[in-house]
Amino acid sequence: xxxEFARRSHSLIPAEPGxxxxxxxxxxxxxxxxxxxxxxxxxxxxxxxxxxFFTCDGPKGDIIPAHSHPDTYEVFFVTQGAVRLFVExxxxxxxxxxxxxxxxxxxxxxxxxxxxxxxxxxxxxxVAAGPGGTFERFFETLGTDTDExxxxxxxxxxxxxxxxxxxxQYDVTFLPDHQxxxxx
Amino acid sequence: xxxEFARRSHSLIPAEPGxxxxxxxxxxxxxxxxxxxxxxxxxxxxxxxxxxFFTCDGPKGDIIPAHSHPDTYEVFFVTQGAVRLFVExxxxxxxxxxxxxxxxxxxxxxxxxxxxxxxxxxxxxxVAAGPGGTFERFFETLGTDTDExxxxxxxxxxxxxxxxxxxxQYDVTFLPDHQxxxxx
Numbered sequence: 144x145x146x147e148f149a150r151r152s153h154s155l156i157p158a159e160p161g162x163x164x165x166x167x168x169x170x171x172x173x174x175x176x177x178x179x180x181x182x183x184x185x186x187x188x189x190x191x192x193x194x195x196f197f198t199c200d201g202p203k204g205d206i207i208p209a210h211s212h213p214d215t216y217e218v219f220f221v222t223q224g225a226v227r228l229f230v231e232x233x234x235x236x237x238x239x240x241x242x243x244x245x246x247x248x249x250x251x252x253x254x255x256x257x258x259x260x261x262x263x264x265x266x267x268x269x270v271a272a273g274p275g276g277t278f279e280r281f282f283e284t285l286g287t288d289t290d291e292x293x294x295x296x297x298x299x300x301x302x303x304x305x306x307x308x309x310x311x312q313y314d315v316t317f318l319p320d321h322q323x324x325x326x327x
Numbered sequence: 328x329x330x331e332f333a334r335r336s337h338s339l340i341p342a343e344p345g346x347x348x349x350x351x352x353x354x355x356x357x358x359x360x361x362x363x364x365x366x367x368x369x370x371x372x373x374x375x376x377x378x379x380f381f382t383c384d385g386p387k388g389d390i391i392p393a394h395s396h397p398d399t400y401e402v403f404f405v406t407q408g409a410v411r412l413f414v415e416x417x418x419x420x421x422x423x424x425x426x427x428x429x430x431x432x433x434x435x436x437x438x439x440x441x442x443x444x445x446x447x448x449x450x451x452x453x454v455a456a457g458p459g460g461t462f463e464r465f466f467e468t469l470g471t472d473t474d475e476x477x478x479x480x481x482x483x484x485x486x487x488x489x490x491x492x493x494x495x496q497y498d499v500t501f502l503p504d505h506q507x508x509x510x511x
Contacts, residue, residue, distance in 0.1 A: 161435045163414040163422065168429030184431040190400045191458050194378035196431070216374045220452065222406050230347040238347065245352030247368040247380070251345045268404065270454055274375050 153290060160188055171197070175295040176286025178204050179260075187277035194272040195279040198222075201267075202294060206259040209321035212252055212314045214275035219248040219258065224265025229323050231255040239325040255318050259327075273314075281313035337474060344372055355381070359479040360470030362388050363444075371461035378456040379463040382406075385451075386478060390443040393505035396436055396498045398459035403432040403442065408449025413507050415439040423509040439502050443511075457498075465497035 155166045171182040179201035186195040206229070219228055221242045228248040229239045241261065242248055250256045252273055271278060285301050301309075310317060339350045355366040363385035370379040390413070403412055405426045412432040413423045425445065426432055434440045436457055455462060469485050485493075494501060 161417055161438075163416050163435060163438050163440070164433050165412070165422075165424040165426065166431045166433075168427075168431075171431065184404070185400075185402060185433050189433060189435070190456070193400065193456050193458055194454055196402050196404065196454060216369075216377065218369060218380050220368070220380065222452075228349070232347050233345055238349075240349040242349065243352075247350045247352075247355065249348050249350075249369050249373060251347060251373070254345075254347050256347070268406075268452060270378055270380060272374070272377050274377055 156183070156185065156189065160191070169292050172283070172288070173291065174283035174286045174288050175291075175299040176282050177207070177300065178202055178295060178298045180289075180294050181282035181286070183279045183282075186279040187272075190277070192276040194270055195277040197269050197271075197279055197282075199267045199269060200294060201260040201265055203263045203265070204260050206323075207257050209255050209257045209318040209323070211255045211316050211318065212250075212271070212273070212278075213316060214252055215271050215273040215278060215314050216252055217250040217256070218268070218270040219250070220268040221246050222266045222268055224260065224262035226265055226267055227259045227261050227327060229257045229259075229325060231321075237323060237325050239323070239327055255321055257321075257323070275314065278313040278315075281309070281315060284313065285309045340367070340369065340373065344375070353476050356467070356472070357475065358467035358470045358472050359475075359483040360466050361391070361484065362386055362479060362482045364473075364478050365466035365470070367463045367466075370463040371456075374461070376460040378454055379461040381453050381455075381463055381466075383451045383453060384478060385444040385449055387447045387449075388444050390507075391441050393439050393441045393502040393507070395439045395500050395502060396434075396455070396457070396462075397500060399436055399455050399457040399462060399498050401434040401440070402452070402454040403434070404452040405430050406450045406452055408444065408446035410449055410451055411443045411445050411511060413441045413443075413509060415505075421507060421509050423507070423511055439505055441505075441507070459498065462497040462499075465493070465499060468497065469493045 171184040
């Protein structure tokens with residue numbers, strides 16, 4: 144699976160696959176989406192569409208919209224702060240768990256999930272991939288790419304018409320009527 | 328690709344794929360190999376053989392033996408301490424880079440590489456996978472699985488006869504005559 148995207152000129156990810164590379168902290172390909180900063184360090188073009196690797200930096204905030212991925216498994220590994228992960232299994236059983244530094248959460252394909260960042264300056268390391276490929280350019284496509292190094296100064300809220308076209312292309316199913324009954 | 332392994336009874340990784348799960352810091356499937364502690368949080372059985380996710384905790388020490396992976400791409404993301412990554416590209420050009428917290432290194436398949444942990448209490452987050460599958464059980468197969476939570480009290484040195492059988496099965500090519508000419 145290949146998704147076309149305009150490769151930014153400042154990227155430190157080599158254009159040609161097969162090249163080793165290093166990227167210093169924070170210097171991956173960056174995007175703002177709502178209040179968060181997403182930074183991509185590797186993706187499908189580097190790994191023969193096997194996996195990607197990115198970080199999400201965010202402030203303490205609201206729970207994100209519930210969603211699922213028909214073809215993507217997702218890792219949440221907290222490296223700073225605290226993040227509450229909400230997930231529903233394929234039988235409809237819901238769980239939530241506060242993850243702090245070093246804690247890990249795993250969301251299989253088709254499982255509804257969401258998270259809420261519970262401390263300022265939190266960071267999640269993510270891997271999101273499956274047999275159908277990787278979808279790391281979702282963040283800059285629904286959001287906006289940026290040269291800035293920090294969080295958005297104001298939340299970047301996508302135009303409503305962007306959602307319909309972007310979500311399916313990047314294996315995201317939003318679940319607007321989903322209710323979390325886990326209590327937090 | 329499926330590799331059989333004896334699943335330990337204490338594992339917090341669900342036996343059946345498709346289940347969401349959480350693992351608190353340090354509580355993944357653990358193995359000792361030489362002076363390091365490897366902790367697996369997800370692998371091929373959870374991701375339809377797409378990717379894995381593990382940590383390597385180690386003390387300041389010597390450079391590990393140079394090796395390459397014919398079919399595996401590898402991520403090094405430092406979350407504690409400092410690690411010097413050595414890598415050679417497919418044209419033979421060698422680079423080394425000191426990675427500290429938040430820094431990232433990427434090693435494509437077939438690229439010789441090694442690392443040296445340069446501070447005590449360092450931790451690397453790793454993803455090692457490719458189109459042929461994932462190989463996260465390498466560490467406990469060449470090394471030894473453990474219920475302990477810390478570093479090996481004494482380095483676990485595998486029996487020499489283990490190397491030949493284990494390495495090829497887990498997509499590892501050791502390069503005993505390899506020389507790093509990068510100067511450190």
